[in-house]
Amino acid sequence: MEENQSDMIEARRVLLLVPRVTYRAADFLAAASRLGIEVVIGSDGALPLGVRPVIPVDPYDLPGSIDRIVRSGGPLDAVVAVDTPMLAVAAAVGERIGLPHNPMEAVMATMDKRAQRCRWAATGVPQPAFRVIAAGSDEYAVMSVAAELKFPCVVKALSLSGSQGILRVDHATDVPVAARRIRRVLSEGRGTDIEPLLIEEYVPGLEISIDALLTDGVATVIAVFDKPEMPDGPTFEETMLICPARLSDETLAASVSVAERATRALGLRHGPIHAELRIDPRHGDERPTMLELAARSIGGLCSRALRFAGNTSLEEMVLLNALGVGVTPQQETGTAGIFMLPLERAGVLHAIEGQTEAADVPGITGLSISIPLGETVHPLPEGDRYLGFVFGSGGTPEDVEAALRAARLRLRVVIR
Known part of the structure; x- marks a missing residue:
């Protein structure tokens, strides 16, 4: 963080809205601590948040939740929804106390695939x-x-x-x-x-994702991933993500333009967005086509693969943006990658063998298992969790891909 940024956030307070189930709480709390931001927590669950008091909030009771936040939260400079279930609460709080926020109608549209499709159809956004x-x-x-x-x-x-x-x-x-x-x-x-x-x-072609931060409707692109192992169905597990995406300058610019049009059509104005697109090759060229868009940053633990100027994390960028501080989306050199470990069958998770061997693969920078042993698990489309995340970095996308694949092959998952 630059010195002038430190001056701008000194003694600032941020409301972090943390859903009962999320991968993201620890990373946002670590980011706030590193920035020196005072955090107020609102949540609908009992979370391991140390000694921090938690204001009870309920996404299905917006008036009651807002009253509790106003009564107990003290002065606030920004509000950030850590994950999707808290987006409506964040919009309602922002409106009530006069902080930058997205319109409630826009937030609700991001959580309803039909509403997204209808808004994009009305404005000519390319989509299936x-x-x-x-x-x-x-x-x-x-x-x-x-x-x-x-x-x-x-x-x-x-x-x-x-x-x-x-x-x-x-x-x-x-x-x-x-x-x-x-x-x-x-x-x-x-x-x-x-x-x-x-x-x-069904739209064939390479799938990509775009993460950006909005300031009064203007998007600053933070990261673009490609997904070289995205399956063709019948289910659509996201496994490997590589950043920066391997796109021509023309296709990258066209993809960002489509994502910006989709964002405007939904009415989003502030905070992070995560857009997913396919690069449709069926017409003899590469046509970016919108699949979905969320008013949050990239999910799971995927953000841990990203580091920006000054070793800044994506969560720090989100918090700075919420406080009105300009961000510099300059990533560290090289290529970053993630392998999201899908669950391949239903049953009880008994063991995950080979973790040390996987972590020792050259180019692997981290391995995080997110499901405890003994839990009953379900693959997609029934399930809603990944077994864990493998992180890698290297000089080229091919190096990172090879390292992630090698690490995955060393893991032996026992589900009975």
């Missing part, structure tokens, strides 16, 4: 052709909606994220089967399956 399967549709109705699109297609739950509740289908007769399976995921996770589903054309 799509239809909505109404809640309660019978098998005939489901197949009729699917027949309006070309196969293969992708069926998605509107409200889930992280590749949960997403399945590729190649034939019309597969659509009702996929819809039933996704509705079971909704029922088991949310207690209800009464939700419309989205069906959209």
Whole structure:
């Protein structure tokens, strides 16, 4: 952190809104500590946050949550949602006490795939052709909606994220089967399956993600990843991510432009965004196509692979941005990569062997297992967690890819 930045954040207080389940709490708290920012915590769960007091908040009770924050939080200079479930609370708090925030309508649109698609369609943002399967549709109705699109297609739950509740289908007769399976995921996770589903054309090509920070609607790109091992279906586990993305200057500029258009169409103005796109090769050129956009930074522990000027973390960048401090998105030299370890079968996690050997692979900078032994696990599309994360760095993308693959091969996961 530069000296002038330190002066700008001295004695500043930030409300961190931490959901009950998240990978991100520890990294945001570490970032605040390094910056010397005083943190006020709001959460809907009992979290290992040391001796810090926690203000109880409930994303489903915005008026009560805001009242408790105003009553107990003291003076605040910024509010940051650590992860998706707290986005609406952050917007409501920002509006109530006059801090920079995203409009509630924009935040809600980021958490509803149908709303995203409709806003992008109205403004001409490139995206897959799509239809909505109404809640309660019978098998005939489901197949009729699917027949309006070309196969293969992708069926998605509107409200889930992280590749949960997403399945590729190649034939019309597969659509009702996929819809039933996704509705079971909704029922088991949310207690209800009464939700419309989205069906959209499958877009081939390289998948990328773009992270940026918004200041009054102006985006500063922080990182662009490509995903060289993204599967073609039927499920869509994100495994390997490489930064910087291997794109031509023209394709990179076009991708950033599409992501900025998608952001404006949703009405987002402040804070981090994480956009996911496919580079569609079907028309003889490379056409960036929007898949999804979230009003948060990259998920899981993936941000740990990134370091910026002065060894600044992504979470520090988010906090500085929230406080109105300009950020310099200059990454350290070389290539960074992550291998997100998917769960390959359902059962009880008994052992993860070979961790020392994996961590010793040249080019591997870290290994973090995120699920304790003894827990029952489920792969996608039912599951919503990854086994862990392997981090790597090197001089070239090929070096990092090779190191991450070698580390993965040394891990032996026992699920029974």
